[in-house]
Amino acid sequence: MPANKKSGCCGRGGRFYAGPKLVIMVAHPDDVQHILVTSRLVERDPLTTSAMWPFVGDGLLTLNGSRWKTHRKLINPTFHSELLENFLEAFHEGGLYVSERLASDSAGGAAPADVHAAALFGAMRSFCSAAAGTDPDRLIPDLPEHEASTAIRRVMALIQTMMVRPWRRSLSLLRLTSEGRAILKYYAHLRKGVEEAIALRSAATEEGPAKTRRRLLETLVKPGGETALPVSEVRDELVTMTLTATDTTAVCISYALALLALHPEWQDAARRELKDVFCEGDDYLRAPSLAELASLRVLESIIKETLRLFPVVPMLPRMVREEIWLSKGRVPVPKGAMLFVTPFLTHRLPEFFPDPLKFDPSRFLEGRSGEEHPCSYLPFGLGSRNCVGSQYARLEIKVFLATVLRRLRFLPHSRWEDLEHALLTITLHTIKPIEVYCVPLQESGL
Ligand code: HEM
Numbered sequence: 001m002p003a004n005k006k007s008g009c010c011g012r013g014g015r016f017y018a019g020p021k022l023v024i025m026v027a028h029p030d031d032v033q034h035i036l037v038t039s040r041l042v043e044r045d046p047l048t049t050s051a052m053w054p055f056v057g058d059g060l061l062t063l064n065g066s067r068w069k070t071h072r073k074l075i076n077p078t079f080h081s082e083l084l085e086n087f088l089e090a091f092h093e094g095g096l097y098v099s100e101r102l103a104s105d106s107a108g109g110a111a112p113a114d115v116h117a118a119a120l121f122g123a124m125r126s127f128c129s130a131a132a133g134t135d136p137d138r139l140i141p142d143l144p145e146h147e148a149s150t151a152i153r154r155v156m157a158l159i160q161t162m163m164v165r166p167w168r169r170s171l172s173l174l175r176l177t178s179e180g181r182a183i184l185k186y187y188a189h190l191r192k193g194v195e196e197a198i199a200l201r202s203a204a205t206e207e208g209p210a211k212t213r214r215r216l217l218e219t220l221v222k223p224g225g226e227t228a229l230p231v232s233e234v235r236d237e238l239v240t241m242t243l244t245a246t247d248t249t250a251v252c253i254s255y256a257l258a259l260l261a262l263h264p265e266w267q268d269a270a271r272r273e274l275k276d277v278f279c280e281g282d283d284y285l286r287a288p289s290l291a292e293l294a295s296l297r298v299l300e301s302i303i304k305e306t307l308r309l310f311p312v313v314p315m316l317p318r319m320v321r322e323e324i325w326l327s328k329g330r331v332p333v334p335k336g337a338m339l340f341v342t343p344f345l346t347h348r349l350p351e352f353f354p355d356p357l358k359f360d361p362s363r364f365l366e367g368r369s370g371e372e373h374p375c376s377y378l379p380f381g382l383g384s385r386n387c388v389g390s391q392y393a394r395l396e397i398k399v400f401l402a403t404v405l406r407r408l409r410f411l412p413h414s415r416w417e418d419l420e421h422a423l424l425t426i427t428l429h430t431i432k433p434i435e436v437y438c439v440p441l442q443e444s445g446l
Pocket of ligand 1: 060061072079240241244245246248249252307311312313315316317378379380381382384385386387388389390392393
């Protein structure tokens with residue numbers, strides 16, 4: 001459904017029927033807390049999992065019950081905070097890639113550049129190095145960037161359609177349209193890359209030095225080809241992780257750069273902070289350390305405010321197995337209904353975020369935002385089914401932005417209305433690609 005007013009759902013939630021199924025959208029933080037924290041509803045509803053399944057198979061996004069627990073237990077440690085420092089170089093390389101693509105796509109600021117397409121491939125390069133320990137050039141899909149970016153946007157729209165029209169889930173039907181074939185081509189490339197990564201790791205003869213924490217691919221596949229899960233699940237999980245790790249951060253970076261282009265005062269504030277921390281001089285453009293990143297408080301607040309206004313995962317679907325009561329016991333939710341916890345609505349409630357449509361990172365700088373309620377801000381979800389890659393994502397986004405903002409100045413092309421005109425589906429996607437003009441800093445005179 002569109003994210004703007006045409007969606008027909010009020011700011012505090014709403015209800016509708018998808019066929020015979022009652023679907024309730026939840027916004028108030030009390031209800032969010034009741035669902036995700038107190039009642040610990042962790043199972044995703046089959047309406048969403050079966051719409052995602054044709055694309056990602058059996059992975060964390062679609063599994064429930066004991067199979068989900070097994071996957072989650074294996075994957076949690078591969079994104080542990082102790083590993084983050086090892087990922088920094090991969091993030092820096094990804095950020096440089098995004099800078100170069102944006103500069104060249106924008107032809108020195110003469111044309112608008114599509115941010116998602118560039119950021120998607122930058123994030124893919126980082127993910128190949130960080131999670132698989134493999135040279136990105138061996139695994140990255142050999143596809144034009146805009147084709148891959150468009151395929152993802154179309155998949156997200158299609159998943160929404162498939163939720164309410166189950167007959168559209170057939171892959172044979174998908175092959176009949178050029179749009180469907182473009183989507184399947186992208187997935188074939190993604191799967192090929194994943195299979196290549198599994199083959200490379202299986203071909204290794206030795207495990208290498210003992211480590212307390214191993215990367216994702218090292219955990220799932222041992223040298224010689226032994227796997228921690230059935231091999232089809234390893235493949236599906238790697239496809240799931242590649243998709244979740246790359247589209248989400250690319251969407252967030254697209255929104256952040258568009259918002260900074262529309263709010264030059266915040267772009268200048270971020271750049272002043274970067275000059276303070278990296279000290280202008282010969283090595284101003286160096287790769288950041290963890291300590292330097294931790295001191296970028298303005299940038300941090302810009303990322304938080306971007307995710308408040310445009311939470312990349314806008315709705316969290318949950319299956320109701322036993323009747324529960326919301327709104328402090330006033331509203332019954334029957335067994336079999338589906339709940340959509342909706343950060344997109346929660347983050348715009350004026351009692352928790354005054355003047356909610358204003359892009360105002362100072363809410364987070366001053367540590368004011370959402371303090372009133374522990375569940376009023378949840379860009380990475382809450383409870384045991386929260387985002388497995390949240391720390392990875394936060395750090396990658398910060399490195400990418402710190403890298404591009406030291407090299408390029410961003411001017412607006414997409415307007416606020418374009419940012420709002422988006423589909424609320426698995427990830428938030430604008431109807432039209434987000435575009436900005438990118439001027440190399442030496443040429444902009446700043
Ligand atoms: C801006 C970036 C990101 C945002 C805002 C985000 C947000 C979220 C949210 C809200 C959920 C919970 C969904 C629910 O409760 O139903 C989630 C789940 C998930 N995220 Fe992220 N995510 C981001 C980046 C990443 C990255 C970088 C990875 C991988 C490295 C990742 C992997 C996953 C996976 C696999 C799940 C499913 C977890 C499960 O069901 O157990 N995400 N994400």
